[in-house]
Amino acid sequence: MPEDTLYERLGGEESIEAVVTEFYDRVMADDLVNHYFSDTDMQHQIAHQAQFISSVTGGPVEYTGEDMHAAHEGMGITKEEFDAIAGHLDDALVEFDVPTDDREHVLAAIGSYEEDIVGA
Secondary structure, three states: OOOOOHHHHHOHHHHHHHHHHHHHHHHHOOOOOHHHHOOOOHHHHHHHHHHHHHHHOOOOOOOOOOOHHHHHOOOOOOHHHHHHHHHHHHHHHHHOOOOHHHHHHHHHHHHOOHHHHOOO
16 A cells, blocks of 8 residues: 555645644744735735645645745845744644655755745
8 A cells, every 4th residue: 555645644725724824923923034024914824825735745636826036036035034934834744743754855855945945
């Protein structure tokens, strides 16, 4: 029997959307990074991020957004800000009782885009 994908272990679309909503609640409460989203339609952003996480975790979803460098170009995101946002994602995953190994896999998938995001 094939092993479940990380997407399936996370609980699929609904669970990922719940984690992403919690994640953005944490991001928006953080003055270090919330200014990046001051003019953002957060419902759209949540749906977009859920699509991205679903895609990078092996879900049946194709990410249709811009590539990471183009999406973050000119924003001047620092390593400290990237780490803060990754920390909020980890905290949201903890909130939903995602096991450590699966959290590490999600963070590694997101972390693989750090070079495209930081200082873009």
